[in-house]
Amino acid sequence: MKIPEDLLYTKSHEWAKRDGQKIQVGITQHAQEELRDVVFVELPEIGKTVKAGEPVAVVESVKAAFDIYAPVSGTVSAVNEGLTTTPQLINDDCYTTGWMYTLEFSDEAELGNLLSPAAYAEQLKSGAA
Amino acid sequence: MSLNRTALYQKHRDLNAKMTDFNGWEMPLYYTSILEEHQNVREHLGVFDTSHMGQFVVEGNDAQSFLNRLMVSDVTQVPVGRACYTLMLNERGGIIDDLIIYRLGETVFMVVVNCGTRAGDLEWMQQHVQGDVSVKDISQGRSLLAVQGPNADRVLEQLLDTKVSGLGRFEVAPIRTMGSMSCIARTGYTGGDGFELFVPDKDAMKLWDMILNTADISGAAPTGLGARDTLRLEAGLRLYGSDMDQDTTPYEAGLGWTVAIQKEAEFIGKSVLVKQKEQGVKRKLVGLQLDRGPVPRHGCALLKDDRTIGTITSGTFSPALKRPVGMGYVETEYATPGTVLSVEVRNQKHAVEVVKLPFWKLNTAKLETKTL
Numbered sequence: 029m030k031i032p033e034d035l036l037y038t039k040s041h042e043w044a045k046r047d048g049q050k051i052q053v054g055i056t057q058h059a060q061e062e063l064r065d066v067v068f069v070e071l072p073e074i075g076k077t078v079k080a081g082e083p084v085a086v087v088e089s090v091k092a093a094f095d096i097y098a099p100v101s102g103t104v105s106a107v108n109e110g111l112t113t114t115p116q117l118i119n120d121d122c123y124t125t126g127w128m129y130t131l132e133f134s135d136e137a138e139l140g141n142l143l144s145p146a147a148y149a150e151q152l153k154s155g156a157a
Numbered sequence: 158m159s160l161n162r163t164a165l166y167q168k169h170r171d172l173n174a175k176m177t178d179f180n181g182w183e184m185p186l187y188y189t190s191i192l193e194e195h196q197n198v199r200e201h202l203g204v205f206d207t208s209h210m211g212q213f214v215v216e217g218n219d220a221q222s223f224l225n226r227l228m229v230s231d232v233t234q235v236p237v238g239r240a241c242y243t244l245m246l247n248e249r250g251g252i253i254d255d256l257i258i259y260r261l262g263e264t265v266f267m268v269v270v271n272c273g274t275r276a277g278d279l280e281w282m283q284q285h286v287q288g289d290v291s292v293k294d295i296s297q298g299r300s301l302l303a304v305q306g307p308n309a310d311r312v313l314e315q316l317l318d319t320k321v322s323g324l325g326r327f328e329v330a331p332i333r334t335m336g337s338m339s340c341i342a343r344t345g346y347t348g349g350d351g352f353e354l355f356v357p358d359k360d361a362m363k364l365w366d367m368i369l370n371t372a373d374i375s376g377a378a379p380t381g382l383g384a385r386d387t388l389r390l391e392a393g394l395r396l397y398g399s400d401m402d403q404d405t406t407p408y409e410a411g412l413g414w415t416v417a418i419q420k421e422a423e424f425i426g427k428s429v430l431v432k433q434k435e436q437g438v439k440r441k442l443v444g445l446q447l448d449r450g451p452v453p454r455h456g457c458a459l460l461k462d463d464r465t466i467g468t469i470t471s472g473t474f475s476p477a478l479k480r481p482v483g484m485g486y487v488e489t490e491y492a493t494p495g496t497v498l499s500v501e502v503r504n505q506k507h508a509v510e511v512v513k514l515p516f517w518k519l520n521t522a523k524l525e526t527k528t529l
Contacts, residue, residue, distance in 0.1 A: 065192040067474035090191045
């Protein structure tokens with residue numbers, strides 16, 4: 029299972045990549061494999077304010093729709109428009125071209141609540157969902 | 158409560174299938190990907206374990222008249238060696254189940270029913286027995302394999318010592334080299350060409366491996382219930398429990414073509430249907446299609462000018478049309494193809510167009526001229 033070393037993770041299988049006062053957010057390899065055939069992505073509006081743990085986007089596979097949660101609180105500053113026409117980018121490469129949105133975080137301390145790559149790997153291994 | 162498992166359960170696990178609970182059965186949802194498996198059935202060959210379905214035998218001198226009284230179709234018009242898709246109704250004209258009856262002999266029929274309705278169907282049928290007829294559930298120890306796709310006839314012709322290519326659509330023949338009551342029928346739930354094999358478990362295990370072993374030349378691949386659902390939806394085939402139930406009539410469900418309203422036999426539910434045929438129905442099942450956007454799912458509201466006029470009963474992403482599609486009931490005045498409605502998904506409205514079913518149709522001209 030690919031778990032890049034330079035990212036932070038959530039228990040609900042999102043990844044966050046820090047870039048200054050922002051994070052880029054997507055879903056992990058594990059989540060992508062569980063969803064399998066992604067056919068639609070509902071992205072948030074730019075400027076939307078969210079709290080950590082709130083649903084911010086939706087990924088739909090053939091079978092069902094899944095909420096994607098905000099890793100930390102903040103304001104959406106960019107979204108991956110490519111997913112609107114090509115949702116399967118999430119299946120193709122969930123860590124790069126399949127990124128979902130960028131969040132300007134409002135409280136840096138919240139980043140400390142996210143999982144390290146090792147902690148996320150441990151969670152996957154223990155099978156805790 | 159533990160889930161039921163088919164004889165092929167271990168084979169699914171060995172193939173690393175993603176399993177799902179389907180009406181109390183632990184069944185493969187997909188092995189690799191729903192979309193890949195779907196495409197493979199359309200282009201090559203898919204093998205489905207559908208052993209969760211119920212297999213009944215209805216037998217006796219009065220078997221024909223018994224079925225004619227319980228089913229909407231005219232069973233007297235089904236000769237030996239033919240199958241018939243039909244509906245069993247309650248006294249209110251509501252659909253108890255949709256099923257296929259296969260006439261194996263003058264007085265012997267196999268009836269294949271949905272797994273969720275199996276127990277209720279058996280009870281209903283046994284309650285209505287009159288004269289020389291017996292109804293038995295023979296599913297225990299038996300399997301059902303669906304072998305579907307353009308390469309199905311070629312592969313089965315090679316593997317089975319049975320005339321396969323000569324079998325017409327909705328025809329059924331015994332497989333003499335296999336166990337008791339083994340038969341093959343040119344039926345399926347994908348809208349494409351294909352066969353269903355009704356065999357004892359041990360023969361099913363052998364057949365499963367034999368068919369998959371032809372993968373190099375046939376493209377045969379195990380196919381799960383996920384693709385079965387997208388395939389049937391594209392083909393406009395209704396799913397019992399989602400698209401119809403005990404409160405929907407054949408005319409509402411767009412299945413009026415199955416009803417032999419003129420047949421001599423009085424059948425259960427007929428009086429309601431006669432009245433409905435005269436007066437028309439208040440709601441109808443229609444096909445629905447979005448240009449883009451989310452997948453309409455079971456339960457999503459359909460609106461016209463902010464008034465709810467219907468509900469989605471099935472929805473998926475159609476690989477053939479590359480867009481979200483669905484089926485649902487709407488008030489009859491909105492059932493005309495071309496009508497634009499809204500579907501509400503997660504509190505947002507999306508434009509949806511009423512279209513003719515099916516979304517995808519087998520090109521039969523291509524089938525007939527296909528070189529083997």
